[in-house]
Amino acid sequence: MSTPAARTARRVEHDRSPLLGVPRRLVSLLWLPIVLFLLFWSPAQQVSPTWLYAGLVPAVAGWVVFALRRSMPPVATILTSIALAGGGIALLAGSDGWTTSAAFPMMAVFVAALRLPYRTALFVDVPVIAATTIVVGPYTSLWDALLVVAALTAMVLFGIGRRDSARRIEEHERTLVADARAREEHARAEAIADRARVARDVHDVLAHSLSALAVQLQGARLMALRDGAAPDTIAQIERAQRLASDGITEARRAVRALREGPAPVDVAGELRELGRAHPDATVEVADGLRLGAREGETVLRTAQEALSNARKHAPGAPVTVHLRRDGDSAELAVVDVAGAPPPPGDGEGSGLAGMAERAALVGAELRTGPTPDGWRVRLRLPARSPDRERITT
DSSP: OOOHHHHHHHHHHHTBOTTTOSBHHHHHHHHHHHHHHHHHHOTTOOOOHHHHHHHHHHHHHHHHHHHHOSOOOHHHHHHHHHHHHHHHHHHHHTSSSSOGGGHHHHHHHHHHHHHSOHHHHHHHHHHHHHHHHHHHOOOSSHHHHHHHHHHHHHHHHHHHHHHHHHHHHHHHHHHHHHHHHHHHHHHHHHHHHHHHHHHHHIIIIIIHHHHHHHHHHHHHHHHHHHTTOOHHHHHHHHHHHHHHHHHHHHHHHHHHHHHHOOOOOOHHHHHHHHHHHSTTEEEEEOTTOEEEHHHHHHHHHHHHHHHHHHHHHSTTOOEEEEEEEETTEEEEEEEEEOSSOOOTTTTOSHHHHHHHHHHHHTTOEEEEEEETTEEEEEEEEOSSOSOSOEEEO
16 A cells, blocks of 8 residues: 555655756756856846846745745745746846846746646736736847747746646546555455355354264263263263363354454463363463463464474473563463474474464564473564553463
8 A cells, every 4th residue: 555655755756857866846946056157147148236136136035935845825926926027027127138037037937837726827927928028128020029928938838737747646646545545445355255254164164063073972971971981981072072162162262253353362361271171281371461362362372282282292291381471572482391302303284384373463483393302382472562452461
């Protein structure tokens, strides 16, 4: 999407001279010393001292104001044009015919055409053209007078063209911004639709399958009790039933997060609940930690995946889950002590990739790798979260 900085950069680029590559206002200002040099040191540019100083001050002041002030109120623009025109006409009145002093009334009509509405510019430019044409005379032929009028009219048309060009550029820029916003809204709508589709799939397939599994496990437990099965068998069925129930809860939470965004979670309570489901896990949570909703969800899912990997790759090994403050940041460490480092090739599944993706979404740093006697997962959360809502552990 187009940012204000990008729009400003484009305006500056369009306001640059195609030949010199510098802003046009500086080009306008550089012309002033050239005009003054020709006016004072050219033998053909003789201006009587009275008219010289009477006309030079307002003319130069108007030129400088135009060059340095990009935007002005209409009244200030009219005054600038009058100063340029009045000073230039005074200089022409003190000289003999058409001289370099004509640059000032030409600049006056250009400024009015460039920065004033059409009708207002007309009321300024017509008297300036008429007064300049009269002051430059007398003429030896009508064609000389028409040439003066044509030169001033050309400057008016040049100013109108510059203004129309700037307006077209601004309209084009607005169109680009509107198109970028429309594309962003379309992409956001597609993302919302995709999330809703995934939520429906999770609900209709995974949640229903887990619900059916929980019902079957309940039936198996009742049958085992009826047939007098061994206590270990009944305990395993009950444990599988709890896992299925937990899976249903997690599936519903995932559906809710996909549809509504991440909801606040009790990080400390959820971590301790995970520890109780893992008999060999020890959970330690520092008090007073403040985590955003997305950060809390990331901590919980990372710990859940790390404990699942420990149960899979190092069954029976003690595992420590530690969530603590580290300066202004928070850090989660999950370490299992299997007695030996894992064999080569371990830790290359999709679970670690999923943890890394979650960490990247909240700007966290994830480090996983073997230790001399096991495996360690370390998640370092940023000091500041983009989430507004905070959850205290």
